[in-house]
Amino acid sequence: xxxxxxxxxxxxxxxxxxxxxxxxxxxxxxxxxxxxxxxxxxxxxxxxxxxxxxxxxxxxxxxxxxxxxxxxxxxxxxxxxxxxxxxxxxxxxxxxxxxxxxxxxxxxxxxxxxxxxxxxxxxxxxxxxxxxxxxxxxxxxxxxxxxxxxxxxxxxxxxxxxxxxxxxxxxxxxxxxxxxxxxxxxxxxxxxxxxxxxxxxxxxxxxxxxxxxxxxxxxxxxxxxxxxxxxxxxxxxxxxxxxxxxxxxxxxxxxxxxxxxxxxxxxxxxxxxxxxxxxxxxxxxxxxxxxxxxxxxxxxxxxxxxxxxxxxxxxxxxxxxxxxxxxxxxxxxxxxxxxxxxxxxxxxxxxxxxxxxxxxxxxxxxxxxxxxxxxxxxxxxxxxxxxxxxxxxxxxxxxxxxxxxxxxxxxxxxxxxxxxxxxxxxxxxxxxxxxxxxxxxxxxxxxxxxxxxxxxxxxxxxxxxxxxxxxxxxxxxxxxxxxxxxxxxxxxxxxxxxxxxxxxxxxxxxxxxxxxxxxxxxxxxxxxxxxxxxxxxxxxxxxxxxxxx
Amino acid sequence: xxxxxxxxxxxxxxxxxxxxxxxxxxxxxxxxxxxxxxxxxxxxxxxxxxxxxxxxxxxxxxxxxxxxxxxxxxxxxxxxxxxxxxxxxxxxxxxxxxxxxxxxxxxxxxxxxxxxxxxxxxxxxxxxxxxxxxxxxxxxxxxxxxxxxxxxxxxxxxxxxxxxxxxxxxxxxxxxxxxxxxxxxxxxxxxxxxxxxxxxxxxxxxxxxxxxxxxxxxxxxxxxxxxxxxxxxxxxxxxxxxxxxxxxxxxxxxxxxxxxxxxxxxxxxxxxxxxxxxxxxxxxxxxxxxxxxxxxxxxxxxxxxxxxxxxxxxxxxxxxxxxxxxxxxxxxxxxxxxxxxxxxxxxxxxx
Numbered sequence: 027x028x029x030x031x032x033x034x035x036x037x038x039x040x041x042x043x044x045x046x047x048x049x050x051x052x053x054x055x056x057x058x059x060x061x062x063x064x065x066x067x068x069x070x071x072x073x074x075x076x077x078x079x080x081x082x083x084x085x086x087x088x089x090x091x092x093x094x095x096x097x098x099x100x101x102x103x104x105x106x107x108x109x110x111x112x113x114x115x116x117x118x119x120x121x122x123x124x125x126x127x128x129x130x131x132x133x134x135x136x137x138x139x140x141x142x143x144x145x146x147x148x149x150x151x152x153x154x155x156x157x158x159x160x161x162x163x164x165x166x167x168x169x170x171x172x173x174x175x176x177x178x179x180x181x182x183x184x185x186x187x188x189x190x191x192x193x194x195x196x197x198x199x200x201x202x203x204x205x206x207x208x209x210x211x212x213x214x215x216x217x218x219x220x221x222x223x224x225x226x227x228x229x230x231x232x233x234x235x236x237x238x239x240x241x242x243x244x245x246x247x248x249x250x251x252x253x254x255x256x257x258x259x260x261x262x263x264x265x266x267x268x269x270x271x272x273x274x275x276x277x278x279x280x281x282x283x284x285x286x287x288x289x290x291x292x293x294x295x296x297x298x299x300x301x302x303x304x305x306x307x308x309x310x311x312x313x314x315x316x317x318x319x320x321x322x323x324x325x326x327x328x329x330x331x332x333x334x335x336x337x338x339x340x341x342x343x344x345x346x347x348x349x350x351x352x353x354x355x356x357x358x359x360x361x362x363x364x365x366x367x368x369x370x371x372x373x374x375x376x377x378x379x380x381x382x383x384x385x386x387x388x389x390x391x392x393x394x395x396x397x398x399x400x401x402x403x404x405x406x407x408x409x410x411x412x413x414x415x416x417x418x419x420x421x422x423x424x425x426x427x428x429x430x431x432x433x434x435x436x437x438x439x440x441x442x443x444x445x446x447x448x449x450x451x452x453x454x455x456x457x458x459x460x461x462x463x464x465x466x467x468x469x470x471x472x473x474x475x476x477x478x479x480x481x482x483x484x485x486x487x488x489x490x491x492x493x494x495x496x497x498x499x500x501x502x503x504x505x506x507x508x509x510x511x512x513x514x515x516x517x518x519x520x521x522x523x524x525x526x527x528x529x530x531x532x533x534x535x536x537x538x539x540x541x542x543x544x545x546x547x548x549x550x551x552x553x554x555x556x557x558x559x560x561x562x563x564x565x566x567x568x569x570x571x572x573x574x575x
Numbered sequence: 576x577x578x579x580x581x582x583x584x585x586x587x588x589x590x591x592x593x594x595x596x597x598x599x600x601x602x603x604x605x606x607x608x609x610x611x612x613x614x615x616x617x618x619x620x621x622x623x624x625x626x627x628x629x630x631x632x633x634x635x636x637x638x639x640x641x642x643x644x645x646x647x648x649x650x651x652x653x654x655x656x657x658x659x660x661x662x663x664x665x666x667x668x669x670x671x672x673x674x675x676x677x678x679x680x681x682x683x684x685x686x687x688x689x690x691x692x693x694x695x696x697x698x699x700x701x702x703x704x705x706x707x708x709x710x711x712x713x714x715x716x717x718x719x720x721x722x723x724x725x726x727x728x729x730x731x732x733x734x735x736x737x738x739x740x741x742x743x744x745x746x747x748x749x750x751x752x753x754x755x756x757x758x759x760x761x762x763x764x765x766x767x768x769x770x771x772x773x774x775x776x777x778x779x780x781x782x783x784x785x786x787x788x789x790x791x792x793x794x795x796x797x798x799x800x801x802x803x804x805x806x807x808x809x810x811x812x813x814x815x816x817x818x819x820x821x822x823x824x825x826x827x828x829x830x831x832x833x834x835x836x837x838x839x840x841x842x843x844x845x846x847x848x849x850x851x852x853x854x855x856x857x858x859x860x861x862x863x864x865x866x867x868x869x870x871x872x873x874x875x876x877x878x879x880x881x882x883x884x885x886x887x888x889x890x891x892x893x894x895x896x897x898x899x900x901x902x903x904x905x906x907x908x909x910x911x912x913x914x915x916x917x918x919x920x921x922x923x924x925x926x
Contacts, residue, residue, distance in 0.1 A: 472660035475627055476718075478647045479654040480674030480725060487648075494664040 037485055038401040042409055045394055049412040051437075053452050056427030057281070057419065063274035063430065073275030082252060087279060090254040093172055093244075094237040098230050100177040105184025106226060108328060112185075113192040116310040117318040122329045129332045130182045131506070132556055134513030135242040136530050137549045140537050141338035142166070142175045143246070144352070149540070151354055171247040176240065178331055180233045187229025191222040224294050231291035235284045239420030241516035242530075246537055254280050255516070258422050262429075262520060270430055277423040285418040339553060342546030350540035361547035371525070372532040373551055379443060379518075379528060380511040383450035387511075388504045390451065391458030392496065396488070398459070399466040400474070413459045416452055424453050425520025441523045449517040454507045461503035462496065469495050498567075505563050509556045529555075578603040578761035579624070579729065584633035584643075586616075586623045593619045594785045596633070601763065601778070606755055608764045610772040611782035612808070617765045618733055620782075624763060625731050626650050637728060650729075653722030653760075657734040659714040661706040667693070667717050668702035674725040692720040695754060712743040716750060723758060730755070730762040736771060748775060769809045773797060781805050799843065802924065806854040813860075813894050815853040817923065822848050828918045834889020835869035839918035850926050857883065857897035859917040868911045875908050882906075886914060 064073040077083045112123050145152045146166040153163050164170055244253045258276040313321060346356040365373070398410045416424065428449055432439035439445040469492070477487035493500075515530040522531060529552045536545035579601040586594040593616045601607045609617040622628045624635060626647030634643040642650055653674075661670050668689055675685045693699045696716035706714055715735055722730060735751070736744045752775050755762050766772055772779050773793045780790045789801045800806035803814045815838070817831045823846040831838045831853065840853050862872075862884065873893065874885030882904040884896045894914065898904075906912065 469663075470656075470658050470660060472656040472658055473662055475625070475647070476654065476656060476660040476721075477662070477673070478627075479625055479650075479652055479731075480721070481648050481651070481677040482673075483646075483648045491662050494662075 038397060039403050039405070041393060042397050042401075042403060042405045045390065045397070046405055046409055046412070048390075049409070052428070052448055053412060053415060053455075056424070056431040057415070059431045060274045060277045060423065060427045061281070063270055064278045066271060073271040073278075076272060077275050077279070083257070083276070083279075086252040086254045086257045086276075087283075089251055090238055090283070093169075093176070093251075093253065094234040096169075096173050097176040097180060097237045098234045100173060101181040101184045101233050102226065102230050104177065104181040104328060105229070106188050108181075108325065109185050109188035109192060111321055111325065113189055114310055115313050115321060117313045117322045117325075119322050119326055123325055126329065126332060127182050127186050128560070129336075130179065131509050131560065132553060133179075133335045134515070134530060134549075134552060134556070135179060135240065136246070136513070136515050136533050136537070137339055137552065138179050138335045139175055139243045139246040140533065140542065140545055140549065141335035141342070142171065143537070144338055144342055144542050144546075145334070146171070149350060149352075151352070167247055167249040168251050172243065172251065175243050175247060176237055179243070180236055182332075183233050183236070184226065184229045187225050187232075188222065191225030192218075224297060228291050228295045231287050231294070235287050235291075235417075238280065238284055238287070239422070239516070241420065241422050241519075242534065246534070254283070255420055255422055258426070259516075259520065262422075262426050273426055274430070277426050280420055280423055281418060284420065288418050336553065339546050339549040342543055343550040345543055345546070347541070347543030350542065352542060361543050362550070364544065365547045365551060372527045372529045372548060373555075375443075375526055376512055376528040376530075376552075376555070379446045379450065379526075380508060380514075383447045383454070383511050384504055384508045386447065387451045387454055387458045387507045388462070388500060391455070391462040391503055391507075392493075392500055395459045395463030395466055396492065396496070399463050400469075400471060400492070414456045416454075417456045419453075421449075421453055421514065421516025421518075422520060425449055425517040428452075428517075428521055440521070443526055445521045446518050446526060446528070449521050450511045450514055453514065453517050454511055457510065458503050458507050461506055462500050464499040464502070465496055466499070501563060501567060505559045508559055512552065512555050578605065578638065579763070580636040581620075581624075582634050582636065584623065584630045584635060586619055586628055587631050588619055588628065592631075592785075594623075597785070597787060598633075599780060599787060599790065601761060604759045604761055605777045606752070606762045606764065606775060608766060608772040608776040608779045609782060610766060610769060610779050610808070612767055615782040616785040617767075617782050619785075621731055621733055621763060621765045624729070625652055625654055651725070651727050653725055653727035653730045655715070655718050655722050655730070655732040655735045657737055659706070659711075659718045659738075661714055661717055661721075663706050665705070666702065667698060667704050667706075667709070670706070670717055671721045671724050673721065678725065688724055689720075692724045695723075695757075696720045696750060710743075711739050712747055715739065715747055719751065719754065723754060723760070726758075727760065730760050732762065732764045734766055735764075736766070736768070744771075751775065773809070779809075781808060798920070800854060800922075803852050803854060803926075806922075810856060811895075813853070813855040813857065815855065815892075815894065816926075817851050817853050819846060819848045819851050822846060823923070829923065831923065833894075834892045836888040836894070836914050838916045838921060838923075840916065840921040840923040841918060842923055844924065846923065846925055851923055852926055853921060853923050855894070855916055855921045857895040858899065859920040860894065860896045861915040861917075862886070862896055862898065862906055862912050863915065864906065865911050865913045868913065870912055870914060872906055872908050872910050872912055875906070877904055886912060888914070 066072065108123065112120065143166065144150055146163065147153065148165070150166070153166070156163050239255060241255045241259060244256050245259065248256050254276060258273060258280060261273040261276060342352070343361055344357050344359065346353045346358040346360065394409060394413055398406050398413070428445055429440055432445060439448070473491050473495070474484075474487050477491045478484055482490060513530055515534060518528055519531050519534065522528070527535070529548050533545045533548045533552070536542075536548070579599075581597060581599040583596050583598055584594065585592060585596060597620070609620060611617045619628060623630055626642070626645065630643050634641050636642070637650070662673065665673070671689045671692060672685050675688060680688070689702075690699065693702060696719055698713060698716055698720070701709070701713070706717070709717065718735070732751070736747055739747060748771060764775065776793055778790065779793055779796050781788045781796060783804055789796060789805050796805065796809050800809065800812075806812040807814055815833050817833060817838070823829060823842045825842055825845045827842050828839055829842060831840060833853065838853050838855065840855070870886060870888050872884050873887045876883040881897050881899045884898065884906060886894045886896055888894055896914070
């Protein structure tokens with residue numbers, strides 16, 4: 027029997043207040059600025075009136091929703107069967123599927139878009155090979171490219187979510203149903219589908235929000251398809267310093283869209299939780315013959331396509347290029363030399379900003395998750411909500427909010443490196459808090475009280491007994507925050523200023539100039555930067571990075 | 576000398592006032608058990624003693640020191656938790672040494688003291704193990720050693736046996752009793768298990784809805800319950816309704832009618848006419864076979880060293896009887912019987 031000490035204004039209460047204050051300034055205030063600015067307008071016309079009167083805005087919104095639906099559908103089409111196959115059958119090469127969740131972490135979106143272009147773009151390797159045989163591939167820009175690339179980035183979320191649900195599904199339920207006389211195939215549909223459906227739907231909705239907020243792929247491949255995130259960014263770029271009403275309105279629409287879907291997702295998750303019976307998972311059935319070959323082939327195809335960006339970026343980094351023309355087969359180290367010798371600034375910037383952001387983020391996440399889980403007081407529920415709020419915000423929106431709020435006035439941050447770090451920290455906050463709290467729920471409150479009763483003051487007790495228990499999840503959180511921050515583009519490209527380019531920004535600009543070999547060289551450095559801590563954590567510290575997913 | 580004096584304390588838990596105006600004195604070196612059902616406030620009182628819950632009124636004296644406002648880490652209290660609360664990342668040795676290191680004791684002295692206490696709880700062989708590698712009983716022994724090694728002025732135990740299986744519970748119970756007696760340390764033990772309370776305690780405080788219903792040694796609680804609540808909670812008793820036609824004076828044995836049976840019972844306190852209740856322990860009732868009558872055996876459970884019978888004495892009126900000794904299982908279901916209540920142990924009290 028332990029509970030909230032709601033009436034005591036202790037050190038934890040002050041820590042909660044301090045964290046809340048920081049979140050109000052750097053998260054809530056920028057968002058409110060964005061939302062409120064959308065209602066103002068120069069000649070008394072609010073951004074919403076313009077939004078409703080100009081069909082291009084409505085087209086951007088409906089295209090975004092359409093793209094979200096399409097990518098979600100295709101992701102489910104790949105992710106759900108793959109998860110079922112991985113959970114229930116064993117066949118040659120199955121171990122390869124296990125590395126799939128890693129590819130979403132290791133391949134930044136900007137690199138995925140870039141490498142697909144290097145294969146299938148107007149100047150792409152495959153496009154030209156097919157052209158040599160007289161086959162004209164459809165243009166990769168527009169819907170074709172958007173849906174293909176995003177599907178192969180996001181299907182892993184559906185895969186991970188579905189796999190967890192199937193593994194948690196009690197086989198006994200199924201056996202019981204079979205005992206009642208229903209044939210196996212029907213049993214599966216009748217019993218399993220309703221049980222895993224909430225998890226599948228929840229991961230699908232997550233994919234939808236990610237597509238709606240996606241900036242890198244949308245901008246690089248969108249071209250003549252107007253999309254909300256691209257339009258928001260372009261409005262910001264062209265009107266920077268000018269009239270911010272329209273960028274705020276578009277950002278608000280994006281917040282509303284993602285928030286609505288997230289609410290739906292939370293509702294499904296909360297309804298589904300009590301329906302999932304945790305039990306012993308089914309033993310994978312060994313497959314032989316044709317079925318095994320077909321499955322192995324299909325799975326291998328998915329794995330290969332998922333890993334193609336990695337192979338392409340490595341090959342591209344060492345391929346000779348004259349301007350935009352890649353001379354495939356002619357190897358060189360020139361691209362890498364140029365990165366390290368002529369312009370290493372993006373690397374240094376990335377390491378400094380992402381490094382600081384990760385440290386800061388982990389500090390905040392550790393304290394915040396401890397307060398939210400173990401030291402509940404009147405303020406911690408608000409802290410919990412605020413910490414999860416960035417889930418509803420795309421990077422572009424966070425960036426625009428920060429720039430609008432700290433452009434001038436008592437705290438001027440635009441043009442500094444600090445605003446990039448703040449953007450990183452705010453954007454990855456839900457990620458850090460959720461992961462850092464993973465082991466906390468299973469840790470009894472009593473160990474802290476035991477320490478206190480043995481004579482160690484409360485704050486010291488936290489460091490001596492609670493922190494060591496939290497450490498594995500804190501390290502996992504740190505690595506996940508690091509990998510996703512190093513690859514961050516959509517918020518940093520809004521807030522950065524000249525000379526403060528990070529690797530993803532630099533890659534984005536090089537893609538824009540069609541300098542793919544140079545982009546690949548930075549891409550390779552970026553992937554290695556992401557991979558090193560993952561390898562160290564999983565092989566040296568034996569940390570399961572996906573334990574909390 | 577009183578080791579603990581709790582003086583008119585009130586304790587809130589969230590918004591609710593769980594304990595109000597509670598006073599209690601616990602003697603030096605006593606093993607005191609707070610007994611009661613869940614939600615009666617026993618753990619709340621224990622946590623207030625430990626300093627984890629604030630006292631909103633009254634005071635708590637530890638020896639001659641008022642500790643009501645002293646933070647938990649300065650109270651010098653050893654505590655044993657229901658879920659052991661061992662530090663999962665630390666070895667058995669480091670767990671036990673934790674409190675001594677906090678007191679900045681030299682490492683050599685720590686080694687001697689930890690070794691001695693691990694020896695006492697029978698875990699001298701496992702200093703390097705981690706909690707996950709120990710059984711439940713071993714974990715609770717480590718927790719006990721960790722609490723005792725700091726030689727606290729007071730030892731608090733919050734249902735330390737409830738996560739153990741029945742056999743281990745008896746073993747660890749004996750370890751706790753032995754160690755407590757050896758160290759002569761004042762102990763407050765919280766449990767909902769009356770058997771534990773009776774077996775281990777010098778004094779028992781039986782709690783009901785935030786109040787102390789009765790405080791006394793185990794024998795007194797068992798033999799002279801002040802209410803049917805106490806009688807029912809401790810040991811299990813027949814709580815039988817009777818109607819008094821006239822007031823009864825204290826100290827007399829009276830014969831009362833219950834359905835077809837006659838109960839001989841002592842009157843500990845004067846009673847007014849009207850409704851009253853008889854408290855009769857199942858083992859204080861004897862059964863004899865008779866040829867005819869209204870009283871019959873309706874249920875029988877053979878337990879080896881005893882047999883429990885359910886005896887119907889009237890419409891909707893049954894009495895539980897426990898027979899021990901030679902031939903305790905001789906009666907059959909359906910037999911007509913007569914009941915004899917031991918008048919010195921059967922009580923009639925106000926409703």
